[in-house]
Amino acid sequence: xxxxxxEEERALDLQMEIDRLKALEAYEERERQRTxxxxxxxxILNEQIVERKRERVHQEELRDLVRMLAKLIASNFRPFMxxxxxx
Numbered sequence: 001x002x003x004x005x006x007e008e009e010r011a012l013d014l015q016m017e018i019d020r021l022k023a024l025e026a027y028e029e030r031e032r033q034r035t036x037x038x039x040x041x042x043x044i045l046n047e048q049i050v051e052r053k054r055e056r057v058h059q060e061e062l063r064d065l066v067r068m069l070a071k072l073i074a075s076n077f078r079p080f081m082x083x084x085x086x087x
């Protein structure tokens with residue numbers, strides 16, 4: 001009788017340990033998944049930052065070109081501007 005109780009107790013202990021290990025494994029898998037998702041999110045954020053910086057630089061270059069073109073146009077047409085004189 002005592003031996004049966006001890007065997008039953010060992011079987012319960014073993015089942016509890018198996019359940020604990022399964023829970024630990026599930027927790028570790030969730031942590032790995034969370035870490036991977038966090039890494040992916042950081043990578044996406046970094047790519048967005050780089051792309052926005054690239055776009056800002058491009059927009060600034062376009063503004064510079066427009067300014068240069070406006071100056072060029074103004075300077076090229078200045079000699080041809082007719083100045084009205086009083087007759």
